[in-house]
Structures are given as C-alpha cells and as structure tokens.
Amino acid sequence: xxxxxxxxxxxxxxxxxxxxxxxxxxxxxxxxxxxxxxxxxxxxxxxxxxxxxxxxxxxxxxxxxxxxxxxxxxxxxxxxxxxxxxxxxxxxxxxxxxxxxxxxxxxxxxxxxxxxxxxxxxxxxxxxxxxxxxxxxxxxxxxxxxxxxxxxxxxxxxxxxxxxxxxxxxxxxxxxxxxxxxxxxxxxxxxxxxxxxxxxxxxxxxxxxxxxxxxxxxxxxxxxxxxxxxxxxxxxxxxxxxxxxxxxxxxxxxxxxxxxxxxxxxxxxxxxxxxxxxxxxxxxxxxxxxx
Amino acid sequence: xxxxxxxxxxxxxxxxxxxxxxxxxxxxxxxxxxxxxxxxxxxxxxxxxxxxxxxxxxxxxxxxxxxxxxxxxxxxxxxxxxxxxxxxxxxxxxxxxxxxxxxxxxxxxxxxxxxxxxxxxxxxxxxxxxxxxxxxxxxxxxxxxxxxxxxxxxxxxxxxxxxxxxxxxxxxxxxxxxxxxxxxxxxxxxxxxxxxxxxxxxxxxxxxxxxxxxxxxxxxxxxxxxxxxxxxxxxxxxxxxxxxxxxxxxxxxxxxxxxxxxxxxxxxxxxxxxxxxxxxxxxxxxxxxxxxxxxxxxxxxxxxxxxxxxxxxxxxxxxxxxxxx
Numbered sequence: 001x002x003x004x005x006x007x008x009x010x011x012x013x014x015x016x017x018x019x020x021x022x023x024x025x026x027x028x029x030x031x032x033x034x035x036x037x038x039x040x041x042x043x044x045x046x047x048x049x050x051x052x053x054x055x056x057x058x059x060x061x062x063x064x065x066x067x068x069x070x071x072x073x074x075x076x077x078x079x080x081x082x083x084x085x086x087x088x089x090x091x092x093x094x095x096x097x098x099x100x101x102x103x104x105x106x107x108x109x110x111x112x113x114x115x116x117x118x119x120x121x122x123x124x125x126x127x128x129x130x131x132x133x134x135x136x137x138x139x140x141x142x143x144x145x146x147x148x149x150x151x152x153x154x155x156x157x158x159x160x161x162x163x164x165x166x167x168x169x170x171x172x173x174x175x176x177x178x179x180x181x182x183x184x185x186x187x188x189x190x191x192x193x194x195x196x197x198x199x200x201x202x203x204x205x206x207x208x209x210x211x212x213x214x215x216x217x218x219x220x221x222x223x224x225x226x227x228x229x230x231x232x233x234x235x236x237x238x239x240x241x242x243x244x245x246x247x248x249x250x251x252x253x254x255x256x257x258x259x260x261x262x263x264x265x266x267x268x269x270x271x272x273x274x275x276x277x278x279x280x281x282x283x284x285x286x287x288x289x290x291x
Numbered sequence: 292x293x294x295x296x297x298x299x300x301x302x303x304x305x306x307x308x309x310x311x312x313x314x315x316x317x318x319x320x321x322x323x324x325x326x327x328x329x330x331x332x333x334x335x336x337x338x339x340x341x342x343x344x345x346x347x348x349x350x351x352x353x354x355x356x357x358x359x360x361x362x363x364x365x366x367x368x369x370x371x372x373x374x375x376x377x378x379x380x381x382x383x384x385x386x387x388x389x390x391x392x393x394x395x396x397x398x399x400x401x402x403x404x405x406x407x408x409x410x411x412x413x414x415x416x417x418x419x420x421x422x423x424x425x426x427x428x429x430x431x432x433x434x435x436x437x438x439x440x441x442x443x444x445x446x447x448x449x450x451x452x453x454x455x456x457x458x459x460x461x462x463x464x465x466x467x468x469x470x471x472x473x474x475x476x477x478x479x480x481x482x483x484x485x486x487x488x489x490x491x492x493x494x495x496x497x498x499x500x501x502x503x504x505x506x507x508x509x510x511x512x513x514x515x516x517x518x519x520x521x522x523x524x525x526x527x528x529x530x531x532x533x534x535x536x537x538x539x540x541x542x543x544x545x546x547x548x549x550x551x552x553x554x555x556x557x558x559x560x561x562x563x564x565x566x567x568x569x570x571x572x573x574x575x576x577x578x579x580x581x582x583x584x585x586x587x588x589x590x591x592x593x594x595x596x597x598x599x600x601x602x603x604x605x606x607x608x609x610x611x612x613x614x615x616x
Contacts, residue, residue, distance in 0.1 A: 007393050009383070018381040018418075060419040087387075088435060090341060090371030091394045093365055291343040 004093035005101045012105020016071065025067040026113040032059050033121045041128040049125030050133035050228045054139055056121065057223045057231030064148045065176055068110050072155025073172040075102040076282070077162055077204030079089025080291060089291070099283045110148045118144070139226040146268065149218045150275040161285040177218050181236040187211070188240035201253050207248040208262055214241055215274045218267030221249040225264040247291045293353045294319045294442050295340060295474040299349030302335050309335040311497035312349065317475050319441075322468045324484030325477040326398035327494035333477040334374045337446045338496070341371060354442055369397055370435035374477075377427075380420025384410055385428050387419060390438065395438035408433030409459055424451035432463065443467055449483045461487045493590050500590050509580070510554070517579045518559060520549045523572035531571045536561055545566035547574075 016022055033056065040052050076099060079085035088098060118141040137155045143263055158171045164171050178186065188199045199207060213215055216233050223231040251258040260266060295317035302310040310332040317323045327333050338344035340353055342362040351358040353365045366456025374600055388401040405415045408429045414422070419430060428451045433488060435443060443464075449457045464474050464487045478484050485505055494501040501508060522529070526544035533551050534542045543550045549566075552558055559578065565572060 004394050007390070011379075011390050014386075015379055017379050035500055083373070083375045084377040086341075086343065086371075086373035086376040087378065087431060089343060090364070090366070090367045090369075090376075091391055091434070092396075093394055094366070191446055259357075290345060291338070 004097040005104065008088070008093050008097050008101025009174065010105035012075075012102050013108045016109045020072060022067075022109060022113075025063075025070060026116060029063055029067060029113050029117040030120050032056075032063060033074055033117050034124065037121065037124040037128055047129065048228075049129040049131040050131060050136050053121065053133060053136055054223070054227040054229035054231050054267070056140075056144075057220060057227070058234055060144055060147070061219060061234040062142065064110075064114070065179075065216075067113060068148045068151030069155045069172045069176060069278060071110050072106050072152045072271060073159050073168045074165060075106055075156045076160040077165055077168045078159070080163065081165055085291060088160060094285050096283070099156070099160050099279070099286055103153060105239060106156060107149050107152045112154050114145045114148045117216060136227055140223055143219065143222045143226060143268075145213070146271050150215060150271040153275035154278045157280070157282035158193045160279075160282030163289070179214055180234060183214050184233060184238050184240055188238070192240055198239070199245065201242070201245045201248065202255050203245070203253060205254070205262075212250045212266060213270055213273075215271055217249075218270040221251075221264045222267040226251065240257055241261070259276060292319065293317060293352070294321075295323075295351070295353055295475055297336070297340075297349065297351040299499075300336065300339060300346055300351050301348040302332075302339060303345060303347045307606035309337070310346075313494075313497075313499055314373040314562060315492055315502070317473065317486065317518070319473050320468075320471060322464060322487055322490040323476075324488035324491040326481060326484055326491050327477070327479060328353055329479050331479075331494045333479075334446055334498040335497075337374070337444060337477060340444060341369075343373075353444075367438065368441045370437070370440035370443045371430050372435045372443070372445040372448050372470075372476075374450075376431055378419040378430055379387040381418055383417060384419050384422070384426075384433075387430055388415075388433055391434045391437040399437055399439075404433045406437055407436060410455070414556060425453060425456050428452055429456070432460070436467075439470070440472060442473045442475065445474070447478060448476050449478060449480065495590065510518060515539050516556070516559070517554045518551045518553055518562060519564065519573035519577045519579070520551070520562075520573055522547045522566075523574055523593065524550060529566055529569050529571045532565055532571075533562055538564055559599065 014218065028097070036055055036059065037052060040047065040055060063230045065154070076085075079088065085098065089095065093101065120130065122137055155168075155172050155177065158175075159168045161239070162168045165190075187207060190206050195204075214233075214235075216235065220231045222231040230247065235246075237246060245253060249264055250262040251264055255260050261269075293316045295315065297313050299314045300310055300313040300315075301308065303497050308319075313332075313336060318377040325333055325336070334589075335344060339346050340351055340358050342358055342365075345359065350522065354368055358365065365430065365447050365456075378384075382390075385401055385405065388399075388404050390398075390402065392404075402412065403410070408425065408427050410433065414426060419427065422430065428448070432448065432483075448464075452460060461483070464476070468474055468487075474487075476484075488505065490502065490504050491508065493500050496603045518600070520526075524547065526549040527548050530542055530549065533539055533549060536558060538553060538555030538563060539551050540554045541552035551562060553562070
C-alpha cells in the first residue's frame with residue numbers, strides 16, 4: 001500500500017501557503033528580527049552579532065508558539081467541520097495519510113518561516129554588526145526550529161483529537177497559557193503546600209523534573225547553553241519560588257552533578273515528547289472516530 | 292461478486308438507530324438508486340460504506356473488500372461524491388482534479404475530467420472558494436470520476452443543481468453505466484432516480500422497506516395504471532365486460548365514467564377493443580400511471596410496519612386522488 005503522506009503534505013503546504021494569516025505571521029516573525037536588529041544597532045554600542053542573537057530568544061518564545069499553534073490547530077478539525085475531509089478520505093489517502101500529511105505540510109510552512117527569519121538575522125548580523133557567529137546561529141536556529149515544529153505537532157495533534165474548532169482552540173490556547181502563565185502556580189503551588197515554604201533554588205528533584213518539562217523552559221535553557229548571553233524563559237512569576245531560581249536551569253539548581261534528565265540537552269527530548277505525544281493521541285483518536 | 296453488500300448493517304447513536312439491520316446487495320454494473328426521505332439513514336449507510344462512520348453491528352463489503360478492514364483497497368477503485376462535503380477554497384478547481392489524479396495514480400487528462408463534469412477552463416483556473424454550490428457539486432463529481440472507478444458512490448448528487456444540471460448529472464450517470472461502472476446513488480427526490488436507475492432500494496427510518504426495479508415496484512404496489520374512460524352511454528351497462536377481462540383488477544362505474552385498474556399493460560388495448568365490441572362508444576380515454584412519488588409517499592409514510600403485514604401499501608396509493616404523472 002503506497003503512502004499518500006507526501007501528496008497530502010504538498011497539498012497542505014500549497015493550501016496553507018495561500019493563507020493570508022500565515023503570511024502575516026511569517027511577516028511578523030521576520031519583522032521582529034529586522035526591528036530588533038536595527039533597534040539594537042541604533043541604541044547599543046559595542047555589541048557583537050552573537051550577543052544580538054540571544055536578544056531574539058524572548059520574542060521567539062511568544063511568536064513561534066503562537067504562529068505554530070495558529071498554523072496547526074485547525075489542520076484536521078477544520079476539514080472535519082467544513083466537510084472537505086470527505087473529499088480527501090473519499091480518495092485513496094486514509095486517515096493516517098491525512099494526519100501525517102497535514103503534520104508535515106504545516107511543519108513545512110512554519111519551518112519555512114523560521115528559516116526565513118533566521119536567514120534575515122544572519123544577513124543583518126553581518127551587515128550591522130560585522131560578524132557571522134555561524135556556530136551559535138546554526139545551533140540556535142536548529143533549537144528554534146524544533147521549538148516551532150513542536151508547537152505545530154501539539155496543535156495538529158489536538159486538531160486531530162477533537163470534533164469542533166472551538167475545542168481545538170480552547171485546548172491549544174489553554175496549553176500555551178499553562179506553559180506561560182500558570183506553570184508556577186501549578187508546580188510551585190503544590191510544592192508550597194507540601195513543604196510549607198517557597199521553592200528554594202535547590203528544590204526537590206521532582207520539581208526540577210517538572211520545570212524541565214515545560215517546553216518554554218526547555219527552549220530557553222537550550223538556547224542559553226548555545227548562545228553567549230542568557231535567554232530567560234518567558235513566564236509569569238507569582239513569587240512562589242525564590243527570586244534567583246528564576247533565571248537558573250534545572251541542571252544549575254541541582255546540587256552536585258545533575259542526572260541526564262535534568263541536563264540542558266535533555267530539553268531536546270522534552271520538546272520531542274511535546275511533539276510526539278499529542279500527535280500520537282490525536283492520531284489514535286482520529287483513527288477511531290466517526291466523522 | 293457484488294459491488295456492494297451489507298449484512299445486518301446497523302448504526303446506533305445512543306437510543307437513536309440511524310440504520311437498522313440493513314441487508315442490501317448491489318450487483319456489479321447496475322445503477323442502483325437509494326431512496327428515502329431526509330433522515331432515513333441513507334448518508335449514514337453510505338458513510339459506513341466509505342469507512343467515514345463505523346457500524347455498531349453488522350458489516351459491509353465494497354467491491355468484495357471489507358469496508359472497514361480493507362478500506363485502503365476500496366478507495367482507489369471507487370469514485371465518491373460525499374454528502375456535506377466542501378472543497379479547498381484556496382486551491383483552483385484544476386488543482387483539485389490534479390490532486391485526485393495524483394492520489395489515484397491515474398493517467399487522466401484534467402481538462403477532459405473537468406469537461407465531463409461540466410466545468411469550463413476559466414472556472415477551473417479560479418480558486419474553488421469562488422464557486423457556486425452547483426459548481427462545487429460539479430467539481431466534486433469530477434473528482435469522483437478520476438481514475439475510471441469501478442463503482443461510483445454518490446450521496447445526493449443532484450443537490451444544489453438546477454434542472455439543467457440535474458439532467459446533465461443523469462446523462463453522466465448513464466454514460467458511466469455504459470462504460471460498465473456500477474453506480475450507487477442516493478436521493479430523496481424520486482424523479483431524479485427514476486430516470487436512470489435499474490433498481491431502487493427504499494429506506495425509511497433506517498430500515499429497507501422495498502428493493503426492486505421501478506417496474507417491479509409499480510407492479511408490486513401500484514397495480515400498474517388506472518384507465519379512466521368516458522363513454523357515450525351509462526357506464527354501468529358495460530361494467531361486467533371490463534371486469535371479466537384478464538389483467539383488469541378493479542372496475543368502478545359512475546355515470547358515464549368507467550374507472551379500471553390495470554395490472555397488465557397489455558390489458559389496456561384489450562379493454563378498449565372489448566368495450567368497442569360490446570357496443571360502447573368511447574368519447575375519451577385517460578391513462579394514469581401510478582406515480583412513483585405516491586408510491587414513495589405510501590412506502591415512507593410511517594405506517595410501513597402496518598402496510599407490510601397487511602395488503603401492502605397499494606391501498607394507500609389507490610386512495611390517493613388524481614394519481615397523475
């Protein structure tokens with residue numbers, strides 16, 4: 001049985017490529033890079049292209065997930081609601097082809113956007129700051145790409161597991177809010193209740209593992225380990241953990257040598273999990289559902 | 292091998308049974324009309340054939356393959372015009388056809404398919420989002436035709452089409468049938484089916500209430516036709532002449548009008564000759580074929596269970612006034 005994943009992916013890429021919303025997101029992504037680079041070039045003296053790169057870390061934590069979630073949250077459920085999925089499934093592609101074709105197609109679009117934004121950053125870095133920090137740039141671009149693709153996977157997975165657009169949007173927005181705004185309440189809150197103290201720098205291991213599994217922290221920790229300057233995680237803080245802990249990675253907070261699952265590189269595994277698990281759940285739910 | 296075969300096919304949504312223990316066989320090469328009012332379970336049945344919906348009980352085969360377990364073997368051989376579909380608004384009509392050709396591994400010429408479906412080259416170049424409902428229906432029909440399928444499954448193919456479009460759709464079905472394609476299509480409008488179908492199945496409230504040829508249904512439930520003769524003299528005088536004829540099942544005389552129910556088409560001519568031989572002068576003659584519309588109404592009027600156990604819904608049809616075609 002031949003796979004129709006590439007055919008569906010190509011159609012998806014083409015279809016999504018004609019969406020104005022998506023192009024405006026790409027424009028925004030590239031725009032942020034341009035504005036940021038020019039602004040820093042105008043205002044800050046004596047800085048290098050490598051240092052400017054890390055400036056991108058925070059805005060990307062907002063724009064990449066939002067762009068990727070918008071690109072993906074309607075992928076499957078949108079076609080279910082409109083009915084175009086009946087045309088698609090009436091043809092040889094089956095449900096597996098639809099889920100993975102859509103995943104690849106949407107990943108292609110977001111990947112293209114990230115690629116464009118980073119190309120612009122490379123060119124501007126060379127033009128305005130006179131250097132090409134190629135290794136840093138490549139590593140950071142790769143991590144950012146994974147970060148963006150992870151959110152595409154999350155969104156496509158959600159879109160495959162629900163039956164209405166509203167549910168898909170609610171889950172997708174809800175998850176992002178959990179990552180950004182509620183994480184500390186949900187993890188440091190119980191910690192406070194259990195141990196009757198704010199989370200210290202050297203917190204219990206289970207807490208550090210939870211910290212490690214927030215994809216935004218995984219991204220910022222990985223970026224920090226690649227770039228010259230630190231990339232701080234974009235998060236709401238409620239003062240439930242000690243102030244100086246906020247800028248530290250789980251590996252730094254662990255007393256002594258951190259186990260492998262608390263090391264910065266493990267963030268790659270975390271992001272892959274956030275990509276694969278939602279897609280798997282969505283895939284199995286979509287396989288079994290009545291359309 | 293049958294093109295479609297369902298065995299005890301059942302789909303229940305909670306307490307509601309949308310399709311109830313359906314046994315249906317569609318032979319290869321025939322044009323089968325799947326009739327029933329809205330909500331009868333036609334689309335649910337078709338969705339189960341296409342593996343869009345999974346049956347609660349029973350099973351179905353399409354072209355000999357199990358509709359669920361071997362769905363991947365079915366889709367390349369089948370053309371599907373689903374109900375409640377949508378197109379991809381940003382892609383052109385032509386791109387839709389090209390996509391279908393690619394997935395089916397077919398060698399069709401997109402232009403030829405578009406022409407058969409009734410879309411002009413200009414229309415095909417535009418994004419399908421600009422299409423009218425009828426054009427979308429044509430585009431979906433074109434997609435269904437790609438790859439010269441062995442079986443066409445069309446759910447309400449005439450919806451959204453104007454009378455001209457409907458007649459084109461019927462031509463298309465005939466052409467496909469001549470090419471040897473089995474056509475299975477549903478409709479809630481009888482006349483769309485009547486013109487092209489070899490056989491029809493009537494579904495009501497999830498149950499199959501009749502399967503036959505159109506002629507067969509007429510004979511079974513309609514008694515063929517009613518002949519109304521206006522005579523020069525009192526009709527009662529020749530009533531017995533008509534009543535004795537073979538193929539005439541019922542005769543009523545009132546004033547100068549003789550109303551005869553005809554079971555055998557050949558009895559019509561015999562009746563006229565017999566009346567003339569008996570000395571009656573026929574001033575006027577009207578023949579009313581029992582319309583399938585009224586048959587359909589009778590079959591799906593809700594009293595199906597009653598009429599099945601009793602004399603058949605023919606009574607219901609006979610009592611309908613002016614069964615005109």
